[in-house]
Amino acid sequence: MGIDTASSDLDMIMEVHHLQDFAKIIHNYYGSYSGFRLKNKTIRGKPIVKANFTYQEFEFELFGQPQPVAEQYAYLHMIIEKYLLDEHPLWKSKIFALKEEGLKTEQAFCAMLGLTGDPYEALIDYGRKRQII
Template sequence: MIDFLEKMQKGSMTQQRAYRVIKQLDIFTKLSSYTPILCGTLPIGIDIEGSDLDIIMNVQRLDDFERQIHSLYHHHNEFRLKRTVIRGKEIVKANFIYQQLEFELFGQAQPVHQQYAYLHMMIEEALLKKIPYLKENVMTLKKQGYKTEPAFCKILGITGDPYTELIQFGISEGIIKNPYSE
């Protein structure tokens, strides 16, 4: 797996600032037992103003995770903790603001390299490298209010649910291996 957090240390000014803030919070050490991975738009350089920092984790015991997240981060601005079901899997999500950056901590009982956020990021990064004009077009749509995956799908002509179809596209194009066939 690529360590996008370490790559950000030498990236754009926004990436370097985010790297320092993440290190201040010490999230990756405090939550190391959950195999945290930084995902989303910032690590691959397609963030816009207001983009959050998504950190996904493999969490087998959601109750313990909820308590730990609350204990560590409840005192930060706009702290919210939510438990819900996404695509048939129970998840815990926490959001808060620290140093003017919005964080989203996401936990579910699934290896991080099989989670949608990670798969999307890997596919998007590969596509950005392969198709030079894609970044500018995605950024334009994002500034118009599109979420990242729907923006990629619109540009690439992918129809259906952008979150599942982008993964199917990545598999069919050989960008990623089917993570669920292992």
């Protein structure tokens, strides 16, 4: 989309139904990489496994959840964000600047839209109201 910064990571979103096995596999493959962190937690009532690590100076985030990728918030956020950037091409530089100031992508879009509250929920609500998703 052209809004990644030097500190952006690469998010890999996956549908995973056997989270314990997934966590073991992730640890086996990437546990020795710099900055490796593995979390098991619940987000919006759904269990997830998330791993972060650095490979060749680039940060990765692997995110597994027992839900189809096309229904996961991370994917839906990208759909909404792409739609908005296509609709408002001049926003790219503004979003980029906000991210450089330290805002997360969803926070930057919410700032541009004047949305308040939890940026992850607010962006989804906005996308649904506008029938983007």
